[in-house]
Amino acid sequence: MIKVDLRAVWRVNVRGVERELDEMLIAVLGGLERTGKLGGATSDAKVSYRHAYNLVKRWGEFLGAPLVVMRQGSGTRLTPLGERLLWAGRRVQSRLAPELEGLAGDFTRGLNDALGSRPGMLAIHASHDFAVALLRERLGSTRAIELQSRGSFDALAALLRGDCAIAGFHVADGPLGELMAKRYAEGLAGRDVLLLALADRTQGLIVAKGNPKKVKSMADLAKPGVRFINRQRGSGTRALLEFMLTAAGIDRDAIQGYDQEEITHSAVAALVAGRQADAGFGLEAAAARFHLGFVPVATERYYLAVASSSIEREEVRAFLDAAREPAFLEAVSGLPGYRPCMTGELQTADALFGHTPAPAGAAPR
Secondary structure (H helix, E strand, C coil): CCCCCCCCCCEEEECCEEEECCHHHHHHHHHHHHHCCHHHHHHHHCCCHHHHHHHHHHHHHHHCCCCEEEECCCEEEECHHHHHHHHHHHHHHHHHHHHHHHHHHHHHHHHHHHHCCCCCEEEEEECCCHHHHHHHHHHCCCCEEEEEECCHHHHHHHHHHCCCCEEEEEEECCHHHHHHHHHHHHHHCCCCEEEEEEEEEEEEEEECCCCCCCCCCHHHHHCCCCEEEEECCCCHHHHHHHHHHHHCCCCHHHCECCCCEECCHHHHHHHHHCCCCCEEEEEHHHHHHCCCEEEEEEEEEEEEEEEHHHCCCHHHHHHHHHCCCHHHHHHHHCCCCEEECCCCCEECHHHHHCCCCCCCCCCCC
């Protein structure tokens, strides 16, 4: 079986001398930011103290300024250059990784289809979610999993077309959730699809640490001087945001940056962390990952959808079984703003949401 892995490569040129950036440097800088100690960074990056020290020192010398300041008895902190390099690394990871992973999955599937062999490959199209990513990490060493970030509607449409075995989508609590659930139920009515409730999670306003712009409500997004970063059209998070703005009577044209879009919660948080935006809308877990402020606004439930006919496939069964394991549920509990769903039962959309009969062949719109 062929497996394609695509990664971004940094080639940094300083005064005519070019070097390829070691990805481990970003992990070390992230550990330093989190712990304030080089020893803590080595644990995060899984490298030796000596290697971490040499990485930071060598790249500081190459770039022409130190990346960290080390003071006896007061720990280690990042310099402005170190902070910007860490932000850039996180931005690349959060922005490009989902797109590169999607392309790699397409290439992997195409090459193996040409050979007439794709055994054990599990294709998942899912709205961006930290619990799904965690589940994939837990199985990644033993299963070939192709995870592509898609909006909730696109993910379900891909499942119904047969482009993936599992789709991930979310439904908000409250009036919008009722409307969305009705749409999902109509699109899935009579379809060979079962749903597993994976986790409840909190969405809200992602703001800079300390919330210097005092963004405390949806109305504050329209205040002069507040730069906003949005999620892409077609995502469930974008639908939730637009519903709440409409309900509050807020003019979207009054929000600076409303047309600027990112495709993951992490990418939104990375821009706020890099001071390229003052606020975004997304998951509490994304805000926590970047050490940002967060104003909770809504809760929702995340579901996995699977075709009944594929449940007996070994790789599908393994993924669903892993989602029910106590160790995974405990890990989800550790994600900020998350609470695992404990039922572990597969149910139809009719049973979960109720439905209005839909025309034959209808799919989520």
